[in-house]
Amino acid sequence: MPPDLSAMSELTGLHLWQNSFSGTIPEVMSKLTKLHVFDVSHNSISGTIPNSLSSLVNLSYFNLNDNLLSGTIPTDLGLLTRLDQWFHLEENSLTGTIPETICKIPAVATGRDWGCDLSSNKFSCPLPSCGSDCDAACS
Numbered sequence: 001m002p003p004d005l006s007a008m009s010e011l012t013g014l015h016l017w018q019n020s021f022s023g024t025i026p027e028v029m030s031k032l033t034k035l036h037v038f039d040v041s042h043n044s045i046s047g048t049i050p051n052s053l054s055s056l057v058n059l060s061y062f063n064l065n066d067n068l069l070s071g072t073i074p075t076d077l078g079l080l081t082r083l084d085q086w087f088h089l090e091e092n093s094l095t096g097t098i099p100e101t102i103c104k105i106p107a108v109a110t111g112r113d114w115g116c117d118l119s120s121n122k123f124s125c126p127l128p129s130c131g132s133d134c135d136a137a138c139s
Contacts, residue, residue, distance in 0.1 A: 006031040013037040017063070021045055030055045039063040041088065046070070049089075054079045061086040062107075065117065072096035073118075078104045087116045090135070094121040097138075103130035 006028035017039050024047030035056050041063045048071035049064065059080055069092040078101025087107040098118065102108055107115040108130050116134035125138040
């Protein structure tokens with residue numbers, strides 16, 4: 001993903017799905033604080049989910065599905081209290097336990113079938129209280 005996108009401080013929507021992007025999510029993306037939509041799904045993005053993305057407090061739509069992401073879900077993503085439409089991290093290689101804090105995200109808390117999806121990852125048990133609402137599985 002091009003790090004110079006962070007210079008677009010007024011950007012409200014980032015739709016970069018299915019673009020064959022590779023590499024990691026640059027930390028500087030956290031400077032795009034006016035973003036409502038962050039969708040980089042269906043690419044080949046690797047590395048971890050930066051904890052700094054929790055500063056994107058205006059997000060209502062967050063989609064990282066179908067990439068090559070690894071590591072854990074940052075606990076601070078639970079601070080995204082306006083994230084009420086879409087929280088999708090499925091089809092990656094995320095590991096560890098799913099933090100209970102994500103249950104505070106409105107897209108997760110509503111229990112809608114399509115609001116949250118964490119399926120097809122490699123999470124450890126136990127699942128948080130909202131895990132089944134997100135199709136999460138553990139071993």
